[in-house]
Amino acid sequence: MGGPEIERLIAELARLPGFGPRAARRAALRLLRQPQARLMPLIAALRDAADAVRPCARCGNLDSVDPCTLCADPRRDQGLVCVVEGVGDLWALERAGVHHGLYHVLGGTLSALSGVGPEDLNAAPLLARVAAGEVREVILALPATVDGATTAHWLTDRLRPHGIAISRVAHGMPMGGALDALDDGTLAAALRARQAV
């Protein structure tokens, strides 16, 4: 329709995970409607990031240095490690500014349906850190789903023998949430974990 360059861009976008041909076409159009002067800085930023950014060998965070900025920060509590599914979860916790220890990015959750087994998770570096005695407490901040719970259970079994503290983030009502907008599972969890006032 519009020459080989557009077709190639759509084909490359369609190879991104979660992108079908339709999403790829929409993304290509959104990009190509930009004036060239605006696209060029985006292309440069993408190239620089692709060149520089790697997963941190220690925690799995994405950064242009390895170990990552967070792992290398001496002000952070090196003995407190928060385990998350993905880098997006780490970013959310960092934006909230509520965790002052380190992280570990598993890169997924166990899923019988999707065929994700323990060997597909980035768990070995965490277990090595724990075995080396670097970790005092592990906080599990995995998704509140069946797969998340399965993964938390599996990881707990592996961490338990090391005798460190293991906790998980509380399940309950989101702050600012309305009670009647919550699903039954959240309501049950919020009641079960009620705290004395």
Next chain:
Amino acid sequence: MGGPEIERLIAELARLPGFGPRAARRAALRLLRQPQARLMPLIAALRDAADAVRPCARCGNLDSVDPCTLCADPRRDQGLVCVVEGVGDLWALERAGVHHGLYHVLGGTLSALSGVGPEDLNAAPLLARVAAGEVREVILALPATVDGATTAHWLTDRLRPHGIAISRVAHGMPMGGALDALDDGTLAAALRARQAV
């Protein structure tokens, strides 16, 4: 969180229309989770497309040649012009293979609410083609929305004095629907049942 390269990529993505900071972060993560060997062809494709692709001065289609491949195709009916809101609509009609004339991409619809006036539309080249006697019939394939209908009415007023045939795609398409979300059969029916205005 992950170095200046990631921040810059997110900032550039956030400048795309329809992208907020949240969508930009998600897009950046989706891109950076790719291995570099897979990102590089995407970056090259984007750079080549940004270098080559321009709006066709005649019809507003995006292509790497000007006039575009469609305008330059002698097998297409040069006297039959289908007016669409955006290039995505043109792509949808081309995928369906139901229009064998030329196109004209308006680049928007009149909208009092969004402050889009006639001067914001790419209408002048179409009116010039019509005034030059190149066009036998204009088919209006604008969105089935209030703004689309307003635009069709405004354009009809400008085309009428030239004494050409003016039609609009049949309202077989769902009201409020976007043209590029329709299946090929509906698109074909809507073109076939076009009615004189």
